[in-house]
Amino acid sequence: MSEPEGKMSEKDGLTYVPLAKAHVPVLLPIEHEAYPDPWTQGMFLQEIRNGASHFFLAFEGEALVAYGGFWLLIDEIHITKLTVAPRHRRRGLGAALMGYLEAHGQQVGGTTVRLEVRESNTAARTLYARGGFQEIGIRNKYYAATGENAVVMVKHLLPHDPGHAHR
Numbered sequence: 266m267s268e269p270e271g272k273m274s275e276k277d278g279l280t281y282v283p284l285a286k287a288h289v290p291v292l293l294p295i296e297h298e299a300y301p302d303p304w305t306q307g308m309f310l311q312e313i314r315n316g317a318s319h320f321f322l323a324f325e326g327e328a329l330v331a332y333g334g335f336w337l338l339i340d341e342i343h344i345t346k347l348t349v350a351p352r353h354r355r356r357g358l359g360a361a362l363m364g365y366l367e368a369h370g371q372q373v374g375g376t377t378v379r380l381e382v383r384e385s386n387t388a389a390r391t392l393y394a395r396g397g398f399q400e401i402g403i404r405n406k407y408y409a410a411t412g413e414n415a416v417v418m419v420k421h422l423l424p425h426d427p428g429h430a431h432r
């Protein structure tokens with residue numbers, strides 16, 4: 266699963282690698298375990314083609330421990346995915362990955378981070394609130410598969426925020 270050296274970056278003991286086609290079969294089992302409405306192979310491949318998408322895998326040694334990404338929409342970092350492999354949860358990896366996405370998003374011109382999260386997803390809502398996100402609204406029945414509401418959360422990044430606010 267190695268990638269060209271120049272594309273990788275290391276932070277907090279994790280190696281971040283941009284999503285590539287070969288990763289998708291490795292992601293799918295984690296994705297299916299993590300979500301009631303998992304992304305399909307085609308959706309992950311679309312992220313590779315989408316010029317607005319910045320999508321990364323986090324490796325700890327050889328192990329894939331987390332993945333996530335965002336779309337840069339003008340100056341908005343719109344988080345599209347944040348997933349930690351089940352057996353690696355509650356070790357700070359979700360917070361570390363969000364910190365990486367924020368820092369990278371800021372480097373490419375983002376000033377505000379925005380996301381939707383399931384109303385029932387206490388783990389993610391707590392992580393985001395602890396990381397400085399504020400809940401700004403509800404989207405009714407946003408998730409078609411389950412009819413669940415989404416909570417919209419926003420964080421305004423400081424001009425030189427190094428993205429470490431979660432640690």
Ligand SMILES: CC(C)(COP(=O)(O)OP(=O)(O)OC[C@H]1O[C@@H](n2cnc3c(N)ncnc32)[C@H](O)[C@@H]1OP(=O)(O)O)[C@@H](O)C(=O)NCCC(=O)NCCS
Binds near residue numbers: 357
């Ligand atoms: C949400 C998710 C990414 C969190 O990843 P994680 O690596 O376990 O999170 P962290 O270890 O960085 O947790 C940071 C803080 O968030 C909060 N938190 C995380 N998981 C929690 C849980 N299950 N219950 C309550 N609080 C939780 C805690 O405050 C935690 O700090 P603590 O461990 O010191 O108490 C992970 O549970 C996951 O992948 N879930 C399935 C996919 C998903 O729902 N993604 C979010 C979509 S919007």
